[in-house]
Amino acid sequence: MRKKKVRLEKLTVEDYAAGGKSLGRVEGKVVFIEGAVPGDVVDVQLGKNKKDWAEGRVERFHSYSKDRVDPFCEHFGTCGGCKWQMLPYEKQLEYKQQEVEQQLRRIGKVEIPAVLPIIGCKDTRYYRNKLEFTASNRRYLSAAEIKSGAEILPENALGFHVPRLFDKVIDIQNCHLMAEPTNLIKNTIRAYAAANQLEYYDIREHRGFLRTLLIRVLTTGEVMVNLVFGREDKKARIALLDHLLARVPGITTLLYTINAKFNDSLHDQEPIVYFGKGYAVEQLEDFQFKISPKSFFQTNTRQGERLYQITRDFAELTGKETVYDLYCGTGSIGIFVSRKAAKVIGVEVIEDAIADAKENAALNNIKHAAFFAGDVIDICDNSFFSTHGRPDVIITDPPRAGMHEKLVQKILEIGAPTVVYVSCNPSTQARDLGLLDAGYMVTKVQPVDMFPHTHHIENVVQLKKRNYV
Numbered sequence: 001m002r003k004k005k006v007r008l009e010k011l012t013v014e015d016y017a018a019g020g021k022s023l024g025r026v027e028g029k030v031v032f033i034e035g036a037v038p039g040d041v042v043d044v045q046l047g048k049n050k051k052d053w054a055e056g057r058v059e060r061f062h063s064y065s066k067d068r069v070d071p072f073c074e075h076f077g078t079c080g081g082c083k084w085q086m087l088p089y090e091k092q093l094e095y096k097q098q099e100v101e102q103q104l105r106r107i108g109k110v111e112i113p114a115v116l117p118i119i120g121c122k123d124t125r126y127y128r129n130k131l132e133f134t135a136s137n138r139r140y141l142s143a144a145e146i147k148s149g150a151e152i153l154p155e156n157a158l159g160f161h162v163p164r165l166f167d168k169v170i171d172i173q174n175c176h177l178m179a180e181p182t183n184l185i186k187n188t189i190r191a192y193a194a195a196n197q198l199e200y201y202d203i204r205e206h207r208g209f210l211r212t213l214l215i216r217v218l219t220t221g222e223v224m225v226n227l228v229f230g231r232e233d234k235k236a237r238i239a240l241l242d243h244l245l246a247r248v249p250g251i252t253t254l255l256y257t258i259n260a261k262f263n264d265s266l267h268d269q270e271p272i273v274y275f276g277k278g279y280a281v282e283q284l285e286d287f288q289f290k291i292s293p294k295s296f297f298q299t300n301t302r303q304g305e306r307l308y309q310i311t312r313d314f315a316e317l318t319g320k321e322t323v324y325d326l327y328c329g330t331g332s333i334g335i336f337v338s339r340k341a342a343k344v345i346g347v348e349v350i351e352d353a354i355a356d357a358k359e360n361a362a363l364n365n366i367k368h369a370a371f372f373a374g375d376v377i378d379i380c381d382n383s384f385f386s387t388h389g390r391p392d393v394i395i396t397d398p399p400r401a402g403m404h405e406k407l408v409q410k411i412l413e414i415g416a417p418t419v420v421y422v423s424c425n426p427s428t429q430a431r432d433l434g435l436l437d438a439g440y441m442v443t444k445v446q447p448v449d450m451f452p453h454t455h456h457i458e459n460v461v462q463l464k465k466r467n468y469v
């Protein structure tokens, strides 16, 4: 039998909760709410309803929080990109700061010093250096469009996926996440495709020509574009690429990829250079980084620089230290701290990233850094540490899932005097700090906001080995 849906009426939203949600309380039960901010009074349709907590979505607003501001983007509400636009930036920062504190105390259950004030972005729009747009013949239609009953054309969309609807794409006209020529490139392709009846990709049927569009706009002025097609049509492809180059003079590198497989991931695909050198270069302080079409690089350049500066400060280097950069990606943290270290050893699972790391070290004339490809838990064994030297500082920057428990145990066993833990997910960081507590104490906590108008937080923690403190 289907459970009856529960609807809560006139609930006052009291506070922010993890993951961009907010919360209210009904008879002692905590209700997590999507789509509201503290101060709103709302009706909530519950999805999950457990003994101590429930979770639901806003059905109706009775009144709005006085903290709300008008969202700046025409796509707000459907696009999943900048969900916190209705909050002033200072409020966003306040909630992020609070979340770091709560996660570390509640999940980590470790003693922490006062959390340093979160470092906000100077630019809260156009802060990204990479965006990926999807071309789809299943455009997302708003409720008003559907209600109107009118025939709706076009069905094609070049934009972002709608949250929770894998096959629906919002046609994005003007995105505020990355500087121009981002919108110019996207809108030029859209207009050309319409005029020449180019086929958009069908995500359900897995067929079609225009598939995805990846753009990088870097602070060095370089612009790299990779246009992905679902099948080859040489004549149509060349005509489109030439048109794009003619209309958008700022493009420094243009690549294309023919991706005929079922998913959009490009890790196993080969982008082909159509124009330019085939990669782009970004700069942090006076370090240069080569970014290949498939490389990972911090998506907010200016704030990435701040993040690395904090990481370097927390490492407290004097020039004599052996530094391990675990989960090193393209070696950017290791390279950034290298001038203050005697030796840098980087470890990363993606082989292409390690190839980039080696190239980046050479590009910056750094000779005392070495990079190794493989899983951290396979590579970082006793013989690896005895071959490359006992670490004075370990910098670790794992993915959202946090560190593998085996690596945490190895860090405890190796006992570097200082560990700097950079995290994009304070809840898994908190869990790992709880485990590291056996040998380390948390001495500094610095949240950094890399992604304004989203709930994502980056957090840097300094740990000191207990008998060194």
Ligand SMILES: C[S@@+](CC[C@H](N)C(=O)[O-])C[C@H]1O[C@@H](n2cnc3c(N)ncnc32)[C@H](O)[C@@H]1O
Pocket (backbone or CB within 6 Å): 296, 297, 298, 327, 328, 329, 330, 331, 332, 333, 347, 348, 349, 350, 353, 374, 375, 376, 377, 397, 398, 399, 400, 424
């Ligand atoms: C958050 S990124 C950090 C990248 C880099 N530190 C930077 O700032 O650009 C995490 C990195 O960990 C790598 N990774 C994930 N699991 C891994 C594992 N088990 N062993 C080694 N590297 C791993 C990912 O490929 C990714 O490059």
